[in-house]
Amino acid sequence: MPKSLHENICDKLRFSKLYEKYAQTLSNILLYKYGHLLNPSDKVQEAFIKLWENCAKVTPETTKSYLYTTANNMMLNEVKHQKVVFKHQAVKPKDYTNESPEFVLRKKEFSKRFEDVLSKLKDEEREAFLLNKVDGKTHREIAEILGITKKVAEHRIYAAFKKLKTELEELN
Structure with a gap:
């Protein structure tokens, strides 16, 4: 070195x-x-x-x-x-909204389902997926950040996407 x-x-x-x-x-x-x-x-x-x-x-x-x-x-x-x-202490949630009750319920259901599916992903898949989809990082940048190869980063992202798609497809 x-x-x-x-x-x-x-x-x-x-x-x-x-x-x-x-x-x-x-x-x-x-x-x-x-x-x-x-x-x-x-x-x-x-x-x-x-x-x-x-x-x-x-x-x-x-x-x-x-x-x-x-x-x-x-x-x-x-x-x-x-x-x-x-x-x-108990955290008191906001108890009012301008949205219809049906929309609020569907939104809560989807958010909960999305978070559940996201939490079931492996840590490395979740990190790579969020870095790519939320931050807009390239596969090469993700590989550098996480200390892995570009191919491994791609695999983690696509694996996470496939799992999310499969689990959330039934909501459509």
């Missing part, structure tokens, strides 16, 4: 380039894994703060792994915290 030109990432310009490179994708991955209620963007910011605080210890080669691991651990801690919070 060639020796790195830089020992750490404490340079402001290098750090800002790392932020531009990884922040959005990391935020999206956390969003897909954990949902928007846990504020994945905040966790990404906190991960970058931790990276800056430990910039002398982190090499450029390990930066991506450090960020992803740190942000994921923060999300897991938040999930644990939310479990405690939900035990002590």
Whole structure:
């Protein structure tokens, strides 16, 4: 392995380039894994703060792994915290709408069914599918983000799509 030109990432310009490179994708991955209620963007910011605080210890080669691991651990801690919070409070849903009751019911049924089918997908299929269909990432970009080959990324996306189509086809 060639020796790195830089020992750490404490340079402001290098750090800002790392932020531009990884922040959005990391935020999206956390969003897909954990949902928007846990504020994945905040966790990404906190991960970058931790990276800056430990910039002398982190090499450029390990930066991506450090960020992803740190942000994921923060999300897991938040999930644990939310479990405690939900035990002590009841979340009251919005009780009014301008839509017809029939439409609201069908929408809820479809959303629940879609989420159920999406949750039954393998984690790697779900991540690849959402990166492609929601973020508009190419197969090559997904392969790079997830550390897999382009063919594996394509297979995961198509497998997820096929499962979703099969499971949701009966609703039409």
